[in-house]
Amino acid sequence: MASMLTLSCLILSVVAAAAAVSFPQPRWGPYSYKRQLSDNYFLFWTPNRQSNEITIEIQAATKGFVGFGLGTGSGMIGADIVVGWVKNGKGFLQDMHAVVNGMPLLDSQQDWKLLNSEENAVFTVLRYSRAFDTGDCKDDRVITADTMDIIWSFGATDELQYHGTTNRGQTSLQLLDNSEPAQPNIIPPDTKTFEFRIPNVTIPAEKQTFYWCHVFALPQVTSKHHIIRYSQIPDVTGVLHHMIAFGCYNPISNPALYNTGYECFTTMTSGMPPEFYSCREFTMAWAVGGEEFVNMPKEAGISLGTSDDIQYLLFQMHYNNLQGRDVVDQSRLTIWYTPTLRKYDVGTLSISHDVGPMKIIPPQSLFTSSAVCPGDCMKQYITEPGGLHVFNYLLHSHLLGRQIRVRRIRNGTQIDWFGKDESYDFNYQRSRLFSSETMLLPGDTLVIECGWDSKDRATVTFGGLGTYSEMCVAYYNYYPRMKMVFCSSSVPPQLQAGIFGAGVQIADNGTVLSPSNFRGRHYAEMFYLALWNADLISRLQTVQTTQPHLVNCVTYKSSIFAPVRASFDRCD
Numbered sequence: 021m022a023s024m025l026t027l028s029c030l031i032l033s034v035v036a037a038a039a040a041v042s043f044p045q046p047r048w049g050p051y052s053y054k055r056q057l058s059d060n061y062f063l064f065w066t067p068n069r070q071s072n073e074i075t076i077e078i079q080a081a082t083k084g085f086v087g088f089g090l091g092t093g094s095g096m097i098g099a100d101i102v103v104g105w106v107k108n109g110k111g112f113l114q115d116m117h118a119v120v121n122g123m124p125l126l127d128s129q130q131d132w133k134l135l136n137s138e139e140n141a142v143f144t145v146l147r148y149s150r151a152f153d154t155g156d157c158k159d160d161r162v163i164t165a166d167t168m169d170i171i172w173s174f175g176a177t178d179e180l181q182y183h184g185t186t187n188r189g190q191t192s193l194q195l196l197d198n199s200e201p202a203q204p205n206i207i208p209p210d211t212k213t214f215e216f217r218i219p220n221v222t223i224p225a226e227k228q229t230f231y232w233c234h235v236f237a238l239p240q241v242t243s244k245h246h247i248i249r250y251s252q253i254p255d256v257t258g259v260l261h262h263m264i265a266f267g268c269y270n271p272i273s274n275p276a277l278y279n280t281g282y283e284c285f286t287t288m289t290s291g292m293p294p295e296f297y298s299c300r301e302f303t304m305a306w307a308v309g310g311e312e313f314v315n316m317p318k319e320a321g322i323s324l325g326t327s328d329d330i331q332y333l334l335f336q337m338h339y340n341n342l343q344g345r346d347v348v349d350q351s352r353l354t355i356w357y358t359p360t361l362r363k364y365d366v367g368t369l370s371i372s373h374d375v376g377p378m379k380i381i382p383p384q385s386l387f388t389s390s391a392v393c394p395g396d397c398m399k400q401y402i403t404e405p406g407g408l409h410v411f412n413y414l415l416h417s418h419l420l421g422r423q424i425r426v427r428r429i430r431n432g433t434q435i436d437w438f439g440k441d442e443s444y445d446f447n448y449q450r451s452r453l454f455s456s457e458t459m460l461l462p463g464d465t466l467v468i469e470c471g472w473d474s475k476d477r478a479t480v481t482f483g484g485l486g487t488y489s490e491m492c493v494a495y496y497n498y499y500p501r502m503k504m505v506f507c508s509s510s511v512p513p514q515l516q517a518g519i520f521g522a523g524v525q526i527a528d529n530g531t532v533l534s535p536s537n538f539r540g541r542h543y544a545e546m547f548y549l550a551l552w553n554a555d556l557i558s559r560l561q562t563v564q565t566t567q568p569h570l571v572n573c574v575t576y577k578s579s580i581f582a583p584v585r586a587s588f589d590r591c592d
Contacts, residue, residue, distance in 0.1 A: 044079050047145045048136050051077065053197070057172055058189055063088075067152075067163075067196045069455075074163055074195060075135070075149040078104075082187075084175040086144050089118075090161040091169035091190065093443075096121045099171055100161040102132045104146040105178040111137025112178075113148055117159040123180070127159040144174070152196065165196045165452075166443040192448035206318065208360040211248070214239040216265075216335065217352040221281060223259060223339045225346050229486040231284035232337040232349075233292055235268075235277055238324060239357065246321025246365075249356040251313045252306035256349045261338045261487070262416075262449070263351055267301035267330030284336060284485075299334035300574060301505040302368045302495050304353065305414065307449035314451065317411050320364040320499035324357055340487050367408075367501030371426065371466050372493040374510035374572075377530065377544035379483025380564075381420060381490055382557045387472045389492055390565045393507035395429075395463040397573035401504040407461035410498040413439040414451045418490050420481060421446060423471035426494050430464050438466060439494055451497075460498065466507075468494050469565075480547050509569035517543050519559040520550070 043056055051064040060081035067074045080086045089101035096118035103124070104113040113134040116124040131154040136147040152163040161168075173188035175181065216236045223230050254260045272278065273295060282292035303322065304314070316322065323329045341347055373379050373391035381387050402408060415424040425440035438460075439452070470492035474481060481490055513526040524546075525533040532538040538546055550556065 044143065046077055047079070047138060048077060048147050051075070055191075055193060057170070057191055060187075061172055061174060061189075063172075065195060072152045073149050074152060075147065077136075077145065077147040078172075079143040079145045080174040081142055082144050082174040082176065083139065084144070084177045085180060086146055087171075087173040087175075087188075089171040090163070091171040092161075093169050095190075096124065096171065099124075100159065101171075102148065103180060104134065104137065104144075104148065106137050106139040106144055106146075107178055109139075111146065113146070115159075127156065129154070129156045129159070131156060131160060163196050164442075165194065166441050167192050167445050167448055168195055168443065169445075170195075192445040194448075194450065194452070197453070207248070207356060208358045210360055211356050211358040212239070213354055213356055215352055215354045216333070218255070218335065218337065218349050219279070219281075221337070221349045223256070223341045223347045223349060225341065225344055228341055229488065230339040230341060231485060232281055232339070233284040233296065234281035234335045234337070235272075235279065235296065236333045236335065237278040238330070238332055239355075241325040241357075241359075243359060244326050244329075244361060245324045245357045245359050246316075246362050247324055247355050247357045248316045248321045248362070249313065250304050251354045252304070253312065253352050253354075254306060255351040256339070256347050259339050259341050259343065259347050260349065260351060261340045262305065262307035263338070263353070264302060264336045265304040265353060266299040266334045266336060267303040268296070268299035268332045268334055269301070269330055270295065270298055271331050278332065296334055301330065302370050303330065303333065304355075305451070305495070306353075307414070307416070316362075316366055317409075317499065319362055319409075320366045321358075321362045323365040323501070338485075338487075364409075364499035365501040366497055366499050368505060369496045369498065369502075370493055370506040370508075371468050371496075372491070372506065372508045373468070373470070373483065374508045375483045375485060375491055376510075377482050377542065378510040378513065378516065379490060379492070380516065380544075380547050380560065381472050381474050381477075381481040382547075382550075382552050382560060383474050383477045383479055383481070384552070385472075385474050385557050387474060387557065387561060388469055388565060389472065390467060390469045391492060391509040392468075392569050392571065393466045393509070393573070394571060395465045397504065397507050397571065398460065398464050398466075399462045400573065401502045401575070402460065402462040403502065404500060407459040407464075408498040408500070408502065410438075410454065410458045410460050410496050412451045412453045412497050414449065414495045415439060415441055415444065416449060416491060416493045416495065417444065417446070417470050417472075418487055419446050420472040420474050420477070420490055421470055421492075422473045423469075424492065424494070425469050427467040427469070428460075428464060429467065430461065439496075460496075466494075468492060480550070480552070482544060482547075503575040504573055505575060507571065507573050509571040511564055511567050512570055513543050515567050516560070516563055517546060519556060519563060520546060 046064045052066040054064045062079045064077040085105040087103045089099040092098040101116040115127040115130045118124040132150045138145040154160045426438040428438035517524045
């Protein structure tokens with residue numbers, strides 16, 4: 021996201037920001053959500069789906085104006101802004117918009133409604149509301165369930181002048197959640213907790229992208245238990261991008277390997293033992309922007325303690341270290357587990373494009389990649405006649421990602437979006453609840469689409485695990501648990517390389533057979549050295565989104581379906 025230059029340029033603030041204050045209680049609550057945007061700016065809000073309105077309370081440590089805006093990722097340019105202040109005990113509010121990084125303009129239609137205002141010893145407090153969609157398509161932005169660019173500022177006086185460089189900022193938030201806030205989880209009295217802590221892992225200064233894999237034993241139980249809640253606390257904010265706990269089903273060969281760590285994706289001679297590559301099931305996760313606590317549905321929990329359950333956890337820590345120095349991490353995860361069993365076991369499923377050189381994003385383009393999990397896979401593994409209850413999802417890509425959406429197709433017709441974000445932000449990723457019970461049935465097809473913006477890249481980008489490579493993944497939690505844990509696909513090498521002409525021949529392993537000047541090399545080199553133009557990009561776009569894919573349906577016991585060819589069964 022581009023940094024916000026001015027609300028960037030609203031306003032006067034020749035005074036340094038006030039000393040940091042503690043998180044206050046809402047003045048006119050309660051609210052569904054809250055977020056601290058700076059040491060001196062606090063946001064509370066509640067979206068109301070019945071009235072299609074949002075109510076916001078802002079508390080800023082100032083005696084001057086307070087600004088809040090819905091941005092476009094370009095600072096103030098195109099932002100929908102509301103500015104308020106309190107003078108002589110009376111509150112004032114202005115609905116505004118910006119066309120440049122400078123003084124905003126007053127909207128002809130005033131849609132924000134001031135509900136309450138107060139100026140106390142510490143804060144200016146403003147509470148106001150407006151419709152999700154005001155109908156003012158000229159000056160207002162529609163509030164949706166997508167990730168939204170939020171800009172904010174405050175000044176030392178009520179006069180709207182430049183606020184200075186410290187009393188403003190930008191962040192990403194999901195203002196309109198897909199669900200009402202979850203009810204507090206009922207914790208049985210026999211519940212225990214267990215903490216996993218990363219033991220002083222050093223993220224080296226010379227590696228901007230660093231993956232660390234750490235293996236932990238689960239608590240020892242003599243009967244089946246359910247994990248009903250977990251909490252992940254990141255230790256190095258600004259460096260840790262995500263931590264994922266993958267479930268491992270095969271018993272560990274050497275108990276001495278418990279509580280050991282390795283740089284991920286390395287060989288036995290240089291690090292990670294091969295058996296840890298079988299840890300496939302996405303079990304628990306935190307990513308930038310995520311919530312601290314995750315509760316399981318009241319009907320289900322993550323099973324623990326039987327031979328069919330995960331035997332240990334592999335934590336994958338993804339660090340993006342731009343500090344220019346070594347950083348030490350002690351992030352931790354706590355689980356709540358109980359012998360008081362719920363009706364169902366929770367399962368996880370990931371839908372993705374294969375990660376590797378078969379994922380190709382041309383440079384200097386707006387491009388879309390697709391992958392498919394066909395109905396044959398769902399029919400093979402969803403054995404419950406009524407299907408699976410899917411209750412949340414997490415969408416994931418890297419720096420080029422701008423949109424992620426998943427089509428759910430039944431009997432050849434798209435019935436809905438099975439999760440989507442049209443304003444994806446790499447720095448704001450969180451699990452999202454579905455707004456109502458969502459069923460995945462035998463025979464359903466899922467198609468994931470990722471939109472990329474590579475206009476700032478001079479060379480092709482391949483799929484990969486590093487921050488500057490790309491991924492296109494949707495993770496789902498559901499119940500009751502099935503055996504399949506992930507489903508991935510990609511266009512076969514021969515079809516992709518066909519964009520260079522009929523004379524290109526590629527072996528199944530990706531080795532070039534012809535033309536002769538590339539013979540024996542990996543076909544990815546042809547894409548890396550290509551002279552990209554609009555026609556070549558268009559041909560690759562057509563191949564990636566319309567041609568048959570090779571699909572792998574992978575189970576938690578690590579057996580793999582023989583790859584099948586699947587065509588896109590889709591509608592727009």
